[in-house]
Amino acid sequence: MLRAKNKIGLVFFPAFDWAISPTHPEREERLLYTQDQVFEEGILDIEGIVEYKPDLVTKKDVQRVHFCVPDLWAVMTESHFISAGGAKTVAMAVMDKKVQHGFALVRPPGHHANRVVHGSRGFCNVNIEAIMIEYMRQAYGIKRVAIVDTDCHHGDGTQDIYWHDPDTLFISIHQDGRTLYPGSGFLSELGGPNAAGTTINIPLPPNTSEEGILHAISEVVLPILDEFQPEVIVNSAGQDNHYSDPITNMNFSAQGYARLTDMLKPDIAVLEGGYAIEGALPYVNAGIILAMAGMDFSHLKEPDYNPARVRQAPEVTRWVEKTCDKVLENWQQRRYLGEMYRADYTFIDRDRNIYYDTDNIHEHQKETVRVCDNCGGALRIDSAARGKKHVLAVHIPRNACAACQSQGRDWYEEADVAAYDKVYLQDRARDVIEEKSQTPQ
Template identity: 60%
Template sequence: MKKKTGLVFFPAFDYAITPTHPEREERLLYTQDQVVEEGLLDFDNIREYKPDLATPADINRVHFCVPNIDEIVHTSHLISVGGTLTAADKVMTGEVDNAFALVRPCGHHSMRVVHGSRGFCTLNMEAIMIEYIRHKYGVKRIAVVDTDCHHGDGSQDIFWHDPNTLFISMHQDGRTLYPGSGFPDEAGGPNAYGTIVNLPMPPETCEEGFLYTLDNIVMPILDDFKPELIINSAGQDNHYSDPITNMKFTAQGYAILNDRLKPDLAVLEGGYSIESALPYINTGIILAMAGLDYSHIKEPDYDPRNQVQSPHITNYLKQLKDYSLENWKNREALKRKAYPNQPFHRRNRSIFYDTDYIRETQTETVRTCPDCGGTVVIDSQADTGRHSHIKAVAIPRYACDACRKWGEQQFEQGKKEGYAQVFLQDKDKDLYLVDE
């Protein structure tokens, strides 16, 4: 059945990490050419929109930018994020049935605290879009399915304590690829345990394996969670021709995945086979989202003999299915085992910003709460100097009175503790304060 599909393009002509870096404007220019050549914009149910500009308020609902947004973020980031917000508006107002934001730079490696760029990412587009939707339209229960080859560790970090966001990541096993995370036992914090679902797949997984994982793990969990919106964090570097990964997915497979997943919103993430894969993948995704025939989508070098999956991969994915569904079914019991009954839980982390060569040490404390996601307090310092030592207090959306009170106390206390900056982020009040 045909659907009205919105497209938002932003190639970011003036932004590249280096002139030859894989994350550069050509990633989208070839796709734009393909979309025009195939006549997709001539269909009456496919509409193109121009991106809006994200505001500091949009960013501040999710991130703590150190020392501030102006020193961390480029205009291209604001337009890229703004493109996702445009897509969200078109879907939420009913102008289209679904929308695909084909924008760059990408974002799913960007965590809650931002000292710089990591994994080519500075702002987490999907997380900012989700909080924008909640703030403007009141949608509560949202699922993100991340199909990028690299684990979405930034999205995982942001949603770690959010019981109303289900984050499912399908990615190449972290033992073989950056960022080295995304294992099944990474399942979320004490107030949101089980809403993080990691599905690491072996290198050389073919179309058969991806669709098996989708049909037998992702879709049953989504059906049980019953989200009001589904977002595809649509990385495309699982393709067999991608130069920096080791998977064997196909353009036809991406189209089938989106046809079955039926996301309300899709956001482009990675994908670095600029000529051989991206134009075909994106064309397939657009056709699938629009309810049009995508059966002819095929790469010029496609060879079905390369899509014969090793039996050991098939067996592994069957075991992953059993393990993941059992964990989902028993998540309450597993939570009690993972998080003993105590008022606060703490985790210490060392985070490397591989794009900007920054090292951050972080201590995160969350208040255990049966009524909301729990207020989070972060002590963070990067090796960029003493002015990078900050305290950040995040009062969650739908916060209970006890978590709100503790968060406000922590902010006031932080002003006396000698930090370079103390932040307060209150999503319910749409409030963001900085004490310097």
């Protein structure tokens, strides 16, 4: 009998009852083909590869991360509770040391969902990785977490959630935002004033292949992870960098994904995008599973794979190397950049216009963060969506100092409920969620 070198846990959830439309790329067949291949190849018969059934997340699990407007039930379906629950299930298996690694092959995905949620962006309603991570922090007491997002699209929602968190390193490797949704993820996006440098974006040009993506992993991601020393590494394992993906322009392969996983050695991987349903996903997911299990994946190859057709051009190689050099320069100068950002401010504001492409919602946010030397800083978000609700959302970080706890409470208690449809408080220091409105709930 074959035996896995590393014991790993898998969760499958295709979400039969959730699809944007019957022919949309984000539909249940994304995982059904993978499930079929895993069963047909006998991967679950390998000793040390264990399947778990997804549990559901709780309402509080979601509210630790999101301000759902007007409430959870307007934003989430049962499938979203199970998808996030699948990620939570494998995280618990890893943290309880039942397995060494976990892979949540679930949908709907989540990395485009921001802290404030009025609807769906990029097929994402809630951020399943962030919900999983904050559950792990609450239940297991972990502090430092690294998220490496290898989806072809920039993980703008995860970036937003952890923009002000110095204990979360967020690294996104993606196709340049000038050429692909969501149009963000540039080198200058480094994190908020209390967490400058812990947001790292590696935008790569179209037609980047294994050579370029694996160069970014070996020369940038691994050295930064080694210096940051996270307790847990999470891979947002999007698979739309594949050369056959219908909505992106990259040239990665199943072998490349397996090698990336072998190099990164994530504790937990969570499926994100990937829309070449038959030609890529079954092979890519098999490669990720074999790599996490510490097994040979050298035989893995798509039927139509032609290395000459997806070879990286010299000008792409030069562009990738130049980008990686600049990322490392920013990382090395992060303390200086943070000091320049903070200057002598007590509070720093940020105005943002956010478009929910899936639901055609326009949101405007005014964000205020307290500049703090001791924690991530109290955060106040005034959010108004055209034709929707106007809300005030206050966040107190889990490691908040006394001054930021006091500021957050003051913002919440002094808020004029007549000016908003709802006022929320997300007090992570006490793990308490509160809300108030003109009409008592």
